[in-house]
Amino acid sequence: MRKLTVGLKRAALCVAVGGMIGAAGPAFAAGEQFVPVPIYRVGPYAAGGTGIFGGMMDYMQMINARDGGVNGVKLTWEECETEYKNDRGVECYERLKKKGPTGATVFHPLSTGITYSVIERATADKIPVISMGYGRTDASDGRIFPYIFPLITNYWSQSTAKIKFIGQREGGMDKLKGKKLVNLYHGSAYGKETIPVLDIQAKKYGFEVTHIEVAHPGNEQQSQWLQIRQIKPDWVILRGWGVMNPTALKTAQKVGFPADKILGVWWSGAEEDVLPAGDAAKGYIASGFHPSGTDFPVIQDIQKLVYGGGKKGNMDDPRRVGTIYYNRGVIHGIITVEAIRTAQEKYGKKPLTGEQVRWGIENLNIDDKVLKRIGAYGLMPTLKVSCLDHEGGGGVKFQQWDGTKWVVISDWFQTDQSIVRPMIEDSAAKYAKEKNLAPRDCAKEAAAEGKKKS
């Protein structure tokens, strides 16, 4: 008899495990909207992965606890470890894309490399991909990339804001003439993405730019900084990620380059990027599309509902709530939830498919009124997405590290679309030609929508 029970137990376990490995997955109730979480908790970029996805999951948990989901539709999610590797990311995408009653709603790759790898898959599977502040830049042209949304600002737009900021610091855009810039970039798709736009701006404003690559993961930069010392640039743009950032700041101090002439991109401007550098980081400036801190009603709601009363949220270290990465994760959550809310207005208050949420993202309009309603006023820029523009026209703020916290030192800088948009359209058109794609006709689609409404 005992043997039999053991055997039965084993069989049950096998069946259970076998079921898990198949696409079936755990059971989700019908009134739920599934969001995949391809997190990276290990590896050199773990600080970004845990902070951003931790914030996003906390926000969704808070929405479930406070509002009972989005208009009554509960949000569910499941983690999958990518280790920031493209092949593991693809595996996670494939594993999670069919979970939940309506499949994956929206995919956040949180890695430029993984974004590139899922563009075609997601387009074929009709699952929208939000690559907020990263990803494939020319995907901002929604006519050719209907399912890809590099929201808030893409890399190129961000670069134009940065040059504007440098111009302001130097006392006017005309003062940029003859200045020397160094673009110290991470040796990956992410790092290389801004080279062409910097070259074009260099020509336009008359400055000189030298591109210096740091090989992944970037924990050794002696030779690069010696080269920088020889060039004697006026500014160094730090296009780093993960462990490369503190290393850059420390090495800069070693070769005597002032930290306040180093301008980081927003993947170089979190607490985790500067704290390990200690003293060397003081005065370092980084761009961002949101401040740190917990002085926002939405973050306070999370503290109360997710962490209050000794409860455990999705951050191992609750002190990280309100850091740069965490707040960025909350913004990921806000955009996901608002996209679902927008789509629900058209398709009804029920679990939606990826295709329906895609419409929601494309018609997303987060203005000051919405921001005040969700308690995120000042946390993120306003956003208006359209068929033509999958970026949404966000702004860029600059912040300086004072040794203990990030201090915002500028207002929203608008990006220079006169430079970026033609480049995007060129590049997207080239992609369309390579792939034999016919661009969508936005005017026609809008007309069809209008007709349906009236």
Place this chain on the structure above:
Amino acid sequence: MIYREAGQFKDGYAADEQIFPIRQDRYGIVFILVLAFVGVPLIANDYWFSAILIPFLILSLAALGLNILTGYTGQLSLGTAGFMAVGAFAAFNFMLRVPGMPLLAAFILAGLTAAAVGVVFGLPSLRIKGFYLAVATLAAQFFIEWVLVKFPWFSNYNPSGVISAQPMEILGYAFDTPARKYMLTLCIVAVLALAAKNMARCETGRVWMAVRDMDIAAEVIGIPILKTKLLAFAVSSFYCGVAGALWAFAYLGAVEPAAFDLGRSFQILFMIILGGVGTVLGSFLGAAFIVLLPIFLNVFAHILLPGVSSSLLSNLELIVFGSFIIFFLIVEPHGLARLWQIGKEKLRLWPFPH
């Protein structure tokens, strides 16, 4: 008993020279092929095809390539991923720049390009051996990655240096679904694995093994060392090149040179060490171990240990994976293929071991 070959008589040279001289092996391989070509497509879903089976097959092919060089010829190489990158970028450029280029021809040309590069980097192998050669091939790894990044021509001036593979089509038949991509990959891998098996047991392979076991002795009995080593480099790089092209075309769809970094080279080297150096079977077993185990651990961990914090689980996976590697290396330093061989011998006597 199960594996006894008693009663299987060979009545001619042809029977004696078969790839699988034992009947049970022949049935086994037919069973595996039928399973792979017919059974799997019937039961597997898209997730299995595109996230597990395709990468497993492609990395098996790369491991097979490295096994030809390291396992059969004894030349330690750390440039595997570099040669894969050559294959991927070559296939992309052949498809892009030659109008009407057939897909398979592009793959073959990509393999040949990788072979040519492999021969160039194999030249030092005449003078340097062992670990020193590993360092020389490490140079190949870094040099190839650097060249592909440095000259934007290779990625058709993509700002991020990413190539996106063209759609796959052979004679008007599109390989666009995961199942079709799997079939294409499986066909290529099966043909190349058969070729490798045959190479290993004919003169080419014997010469390689002679060089591996003692190159001076091999030279004394009249084996041209340089030619043999370079041939091994060429064939090995060809396999890696085709694997790289498949990685870009059949698996990821869009790759950057960083996808073929040193970590990938090490990964493939570990595959053959764990799977079995100098065996065809070992390449597949090793690839299965290295590719599938982390994924299974990730899936199992969340089922078997519910309620444990995810970050602990993620780190636990790496620890468990590492312990498995150490365990297998202690239990059988000659790899999983050797375990299978021992198992076969045991089965031959079982259940009457005396």
